[in-house]
Amino acid sequence: MAKDDAMITDEKPAAVPVILETKQITVQSSLKAIVSLLESTVKTKDTRLLAGRLHRQTAAIRSQLTNEILSEFISTYLSGPEATASKVFLMEQVRSLWP
Numbered sequence: 001m002a003k004d005d006a007m008i009t010d011e012k013p014a015a016v017p018v019i020l021e022t023k024q025i026t027v028q029s030s031l032k033a034i035v036s037l038l039e040s041t042v043k044t045k046d047t048r049l050l051a052g053r054l055h056r057q058t059a060a061i062r063s064q065l066t067n068e069i070l071s072e073f074i075s076t077y078l079s080g081p082e083a084t085a086s087k088v089f090l091m092e093q094v095r096s097l098w099p
Contacts (some may be wrong), residue, residue, distance in 0.1 A: 030061045031073050067098035 034057050041050045071094055078087040 027061050027064045027069050028073055030057065031069075032077070034058060035077065067094060070094045 034054065037050070037053060037057070041047060071091060074087060074090050074094065078090070
């Protein structure tokens, strides 16, 4: 056995710093997840699971919703000529919630 191959047992291994990456979930990303859930539920026609999941997900962000956040989300998510009527209707509803 070579001198460099000797096993050292008395030394502790060097501490490796662990960097925890915290991913902050924004209201916008939560709204996007809710819309994705709605779309997939409509495609599969499985409405039984929808109610519980939507209540849990919307309850978590309800206190953080504001007029500006909802308006921005509707403007960015609904785009194109086919979404114009829906966009106008939803923007009116948002404005009526926060006068």
